[in-house]
Amino acid sequence: MPKSQTRPSAGIEDLLESPEFHALTARKNRVSLILTLAILAVYFGFIFLIAFRKDLVGAYLADNVTWGIPMGIGVIASAWVLTGIYVVWANSKYDVMVEDLRRKWGK
Numbered sequence: 001m002p003k004s005q006t007r008p009s010a011g012i013e014d015l016l017e018s019p020e021f022h023a024l025t026a027r028k029n030r031v032s033l034i035l036t037l038a039i040l041a042v043y044f045g046f047i048f049l050i051a052f053r054k055d056l057v058g059a060y061l062a063d064n065v066t067w068g069i070p071m072g073i074g075v076i077a078s079a080w081v082l083t084g085i086y087v088v089w090a091n092s093k094y095d096v097m098v099e100d101l102r103r104k105w106g107k
Contacts, residue, residue: 011105011106014105015101015105018101018105020100020101020104021101024094024097024098024101027093027094027097028094031086031089031094032086035082035085035086038078038082039078039079039082042074042075042078042079043075046071046072046074046075049071050068057071
């Protein structure tokens with residue numbers, strides 16, 4: 001096989017084994033794991049409150065509104081906020097790192 005035909009696959013292998021690529025994937029995985037654990041803590045915290053503190057969740061805040069309603073809205077809002085945090089991070093940091101790798105490796 002001519003040398004020019006084997007070069008692109010070797011370039012991809014080199015890219016996948018490069019320290020920059022490993023740093024990029026490690027950082028993305030770290031951010032994803034932190035945000036995933038945060039939303040799981042919020043969600044399961046709410047579920048555990050419903051299961052074990054019915055008196056708190058069922059206590060009336062106003063005439064027809066219990067504490068469970070704003071808590072549930074808080075769970076939904078926290079998902080939006082955490083998604084927003086990921087989007088801001090991805091747009092400002094991750095995409096820049098990916099573009100740097102593309103420029104460096106010519107992909």
